[in-house]
Amino acid sequence: MSSCENPNVDKDALMPRRQKFDGKTKICVRCKENTGNVVIRYSVYCKTCFFPLVQTRFRKSLEPSINATPDGPRKKALKAVGSLVIGLSGGTCSTAMLDLVAKSYFAPKNEPTGKLKGGKDHPRNSDKGVWKGKAGISYVEVCGAFPGEKDRTEDIRAVVESYSNSNFEFLPLRLEDSFDSNWWKSVGGDLSTSAQSLARLDLHLVNSSSESSPLQALRTYLSSLPTQTAFYSAVQMLVRLLLLHTSASRDASHLLLGTSLTSLSVNLISGIAQGSGYQVTEEGKEEWNPRPEHGMPLRIVRPLRDVGMKECTIWDWWCKLKIVGEPRSLYSGGKNAIGALTRDFIFGLESDYPATVSTVARTCAKLTPKEGSDEICALCERPAQHGVQAWKSRISIRSYQEVSSAVSGNTRPPHLTEEEITNLTKSSLDITPTSDHPFSLTPLLCYACHTLLTSRSSRGLAASLPQGQSTGDVPLPLWVRSSADMAISAHSHESVPLAVKMSRREMEKEISEFLLSDE
Amino acid sequence: MAPRSCALCLKAKSMLKRPKTGQQICRDCFFYVFETEVHNTIIHSKLFNPGDRVAIGASGGKDSTVLAYVMKTLNERYQYGLELFLLSIDEGITGYRDDSLETVKRNQEQYDMPLKILSYGELYGWTMDAIVSQVGRKNNCTFCGVFRRQALDRGAAMLNVDHIVTGHNADDIAETVLMNIMRGDIARLGRCTSICTQGEDTIRRSKPFKYAYEKEIVMYAYFKKLDYFSTECIYSPDAYRGHARAFLKDLEAARPSAIIDIIHSGEAFEIKEEIKATQKVQQTCQRCGYMSSNPLCKACTLLEGLERGMANSGITDRGRRKLDAEGPTPDNLRTIPFFRRPSGGYPAIAVELPS
Numbered sequence: 017m018s019s020c021e022n023p024n025v026d027k028d029a030l031m032p033r034r035q036k037f038d039g040k041t042k043i044c045v046r047c048k049e050n051t052g053n054v055v056i057r058y059s060v061y062c063k064t065c066f067f068p069l070v071q072t073r074f075r076k077s078l079e080p081s082i083n084a085t086p087d088g089p090r091k092k093a094l095k096a097v098g099s100l101v102i103g104l105s106g107g108t109c110s111t112a113m114l115d116l117v118a119k120s121y122f123a124p125k126n127e128p129t130g131k132l133k134g135g136k137d138h139p140r141n142s143d144k145g146v147w148k149g150k151a152g153i154s155y156v157e158v159c160g161a162f163p164g165e166k167d168r169t170e171d172i173r174a175v176v177e178s179y180s181n182s183n184f185e186f187l188p189l190r191l192e193d194s195f196d197s198n199w200w201k202s203v204g205g206d207l208s209t210s211a212q213s214l215a216r217l218d219l220h221l222v223n224s225s226s227e228s229s230p231l232q233a234l235r236t237y238l239s240s241l242p243t244q245t246a247f248y249s250a251v252q253m254l255v256r257l258l259l260l261h262t263s264a265s266r267d268a269s270h271l272l273l274g275t276s277l278t279s280l281s282v283n284l285i286s287g288i289a290q291g292s293g294y295q296v297t298e299e300g301k302e303e304w305n306p307r308p309e310h311g312m313p314l315r316i317v318r319p320l321r322d323v324g325m326k327e328c329t330i331w332d333w334w335c336k337l338k339i340v341g342e343p344r345s346l347y348s349g350g351k352n353a354i355g356a357l358t359r360d361f362i363f364g365l366e367s368d369y370p371a372t373v374s375t376v377a378r379t380c381a382k383l384t385p386k387e388g389s390d391e392i393c394a395l396c397e398r399p400a401q402h403g404v405q406a407w408k409s410r411i412s413i414r415s416y417q418e419v420s421s422a423v424s425g426n427t428r429p430p431h432l433t434e435e436e437i438t439n440l441t442k443s444s445l446d447i448t449p450t451s452d453h454p455f456s457l458t459p460l461l462c463y464a465c466h467t468l469l470t471s472r473s474s475r476g477l478a479a480s481l482p483q484g485q486s487t488g489d490v491p492l493p494l495w496v497r498s499s500a501d502m503a504i505s506a507h508s509h510e511s512v513p514l515a516v517k518m519s520r521r522e523m524e525k526e527i528s529e530f531l532l533s534d535e
Numbered sequence: 536m537a538p539r540s541c542a543l544c545l546k547a548k549s550m551l552k553r554p555k556t557g558q559q560i561c562r563d564c565f566f567y568v569f570e571t572e573v574h575n576t577i578i579h580s581k582l583f584n585p586g587d588r589v590a591i592g593a594s595g596g597k598d599s600t601v602l603a604y605v606m607k608t609l610n611e612r613y614q615y616g617l618e619l620f621l622l623s624i625d626e627g628i629t630g631y632r633d634d635s636l637e638t639v640k641r642n643q644e645q646y647d648m649p650l651k652i653l654s655y656g657e658l659y660g661w662t663m664d665a666i667v668s669q670v671g672r673k674n675n676c677t678f679c680g681v682f683r684r685q686a687l688d689r690g691a692a693m694l695n696v697d698h699i700v701t702g703h704n705a706d707d708i709a710e711t712v713l714m715n716i717m718r719g720d721i722a723r724l725g726r727c728t729s730i731c732t733q734g735e736d737t738i739r740r741s742k743p744f745k746y747a748y749e750k751e752i753v754m755y756a757y758f759k760k761l762d763y764f765s766t767e768c769i770y771s772p773d774a775y776r777g778h779a780r781a782f783l784k785d786l787e788a789a790r791p792s793a794i795i796d797i798i799h800s801g802e803a804f805e806i807k808e809e810i811k812a813t814q815k816v817q818q819t820c821q822r823c824g825y826m827s828s829n830p831l832c833k834a835c836t837l838l839e840g841l842e843r844g845m846a847n848s849g850i851t852d853r854g855r856r857k858l859d860a861e862g863p864t865p866d867n868l869r870t871i872p873f874f875r876r877p878s879g880g881y882p883a884i885a886v887e888l889p890s
């Protein structure tokens with residue numbers, strides 16, 4: 017269609033271009049005394065006023081969700097029902113977040129930088145902490161996915177120890193823990209013996225006989241993914257699920273992630289571009305329920321969601337914090353992955369249209385999923401919509417079997433005979449599902465995760481790992497095996513027989529004793 | 536590489552790689568799945584009733600040319616029982632519309648469909664050329680977009696049709712989803728993925744190509760040898776939209792399903808109830824009877840600005856207040872004819888029949 021179809025007639029729909037900072041006002045807008053040191057969203061602040069500015073935004077995003085009844089009156093003391101876990105990646109924003117948490121809620125009584133402690137009547141000073149027990153600071157080492165990348169665990173440990181706070185506990189994790197049954201047991205997960213070896217062959221659940229180390233399993237899993245986009249998203253998803261299950265095992269009520277306003281906007285657009293619009297609210301604010309009796313409902317809070325990346329950098333710089341840094345390959349790698357493309361796009365727009373970043377976050381905060389759902393995706397453990405497979409096959413026909421109702425008689429493809437189309441619409445029934453592996457992973461997945469595992473690139477695979485044996489079965493993260501196991505056993509308790517076509521070999525097995533040999 | 540056989544019929548030699556799925560298929564299967572997906576869209580959304588009079592918004596560009604062909608094909612194959620019309624808007628841009636209107640006239644004969652061409656000059660008394668000479672090239676897309684939307688509805692009312700179908704494709708819709716999020720246009724975001732829109736006073740409007748990839752529309756036209764013209768407006772497009780379009784192309788290159796995935800996302804969410812409540816209610820324009828969120832619709836406001844020689848004042852609210860401050864609307868002002876919805880029966884005007 018022509019480019020003027022959707023005119024931006026509303027004044028507020030026009031994106032304002034960057035207004036150059038005029039340079040006239042040099043006095044801090046807050047104290048109106050000091051000469052400004054930084055410009056934040058068109059306003060000048062001095063160094064003294066910068067810290068409370070950021071800390072106020074941090075608290076506004078975090079504190080309304082601390083008490084069990086969310087958004088309650090803030091006069092009440094802050095009291096969480098469980099413990100706290102902080103996700104630390106070593107990047108700019110999570111480093112600033114750890115510092116803000118330490119200074120706001122875990123500051124030793126006689127800390128010299130009194131300015132950051134909050135008021136005298138601040139609940140922190142009422143002796144007991146906001147959260148129960150020690151705060152876990154959790155780091156997920158991702159070098160297993162990127163051969164040649166440095167292991168940063170000890171650097172991060174040093175960052176945590178630099179706070180010499182007896183209430184902080186370092187919790188190092190590794191990406192390959194997702195495939196390690198020792199880790200899964202340590203977080204209270206259980207698996208039946210058969211589920212231990214559950215893997216996938218395409219999208220069928222199979223029992224794998226091949227034993228492999230967690231690291232090998234991780235690499236096989238990642239190299240089985242069809243696109244760079246899927247590879248990078250899968251790594252981020254593993255990090256997220258490792259943090260969730262670890263938090264639940266510590267009876268945590270809150271998991272804090274260092275997502276800045278800038279990265280929130282990137283995540284929102286990137287998620288929408290990968291088909292996870294149904295979960296758009298989860299990117300900003302989310303509550304996750306562990307398996308029954310394995311922890312309490314966990315709130316995932318991003319207390320820097322209203323603070324830009326630039327402010328985080330300034331915070332780190334002025335507080336002289338050591339930035340270990342995130343592995344370069346995780347973010348600047350995968351140039352052709354949707355995540356990196358979105359990042360480049362949003363960063364690029366930010367310089368010309370600085371309002372974009374906050375507009376994206378503000379717009380998405382006004383959205384809600386269209387219909388309720390009680391389904392949870394086995395892979396990402398976020399809410400999943402019903403009917404996505406029907407939607408997919410209606411909109412992109414990948415076999416005549418999928419559209420068998422529309423292709424008969426006069427409405428069949430004109431170049432095919434009645435007999436040919438009949439064979440085509442029938443034959444694929446034999447393939448899905450097979451008698452050996454009657455269970456499919458598909459119904460357990462949300463739209464985005466199904467797309468992640470199946471949607472191909474026209475360029476072919478370009479992940480950083482050598483392609484694994486694509487014909488073999490692919491290990492699954494342990495939480496997926498546990499969910500699949502539950503689904504299978506729920507299914508087998510039902511007396512409804514599965515409509516599975518019997519193979520000739522199977523028929524033979526059943527009737528073998530009745531068959532007489534030719535001899 | 537040796538030619539493979541078609542992934543769908545397993546019989547013919549594969550001739551193309553389908554942009555939407557990456558499958559290698561033959562030409563006949565491509566036609567068939569492309570058409571069947573449009574059919575699925577139509578049937579699943581219950582777009583039409585037998586006997587409906589449906590106008591195809593025809594610009595002579597690729598989308599509407601292929602749409603007219605596919606609508607005719609499906610109407611016959613599945614016996615929808617529709618009466619199809621072609622409806623074209625002539626914006627009055629010298630050297631831009633002439634060729635594409637020729638295409639539409641040829642389609643009228645090939646497809647045996649009645650055609651109505653409605654011009655901005657006829658409806659508003661202003662051609663786009665005349666508007667651009669007044670407002671310059673900065674805001675002309677605002678005029679063009681507002682005027683076209685109304686013009687299609689008015690043309691449809693003249694043809695007395697129940698329904699307008701437009702050639703908006705999946706790329707357009709995905710791009711609009713992204714644009715509306717980035718611009719914070721929450722009202723449009725809420726409705727841009729719905730396949731069919733109908734206000735109380737407007738004619739049903741739908742997009743049967745909602746899930747059709749632009750590349751496949753071009754491919755379809757190419758293999759069916761349908762000719763069309765580029766309808767990219769020669770007056771400047773919107774730079775911000777240009778960024779969004781380039782981004783979408785990158786996403787599609789990274790993972791072709793991205794276009795459909797964005798639409799799926801857009802369909803999965805809606806505006807929170809408490810936000811909906813704060814949005815403006817629809818009313819009808821007191822001057823021309825067209826739907827509007829203000830007492831005066833956008834087209835009437837823009838037209839009044841043009842007529843009073845203060846063309847740019849119709850674009851913003853501030854401009855509008857300035858216009859009001861200049862004094863009341865003169866009585867002898869040229870206005871748009873009053874809008875009436877078709878109420879069944881015969882066409883309000885005679886249409887040109889194919890010769």
Ligand SMILES: [Zn+2]
Nearest residue numbers: 044047062065
């Ligand atoms: Zn100051």
Ligand SMILES: [Zn+2]
Nearest residue numbers: 393396462465
């Ligand atoms: Zn999922």
Ligand SMILES: [Zn+2]
Nearest residue numbers: 541544561564
């Ligand atoms: Zn074929």
Ligand SMILES: [Zn+2]
Nearest residue numbers: 820823832835
């Ligand atoms: Zn009006």
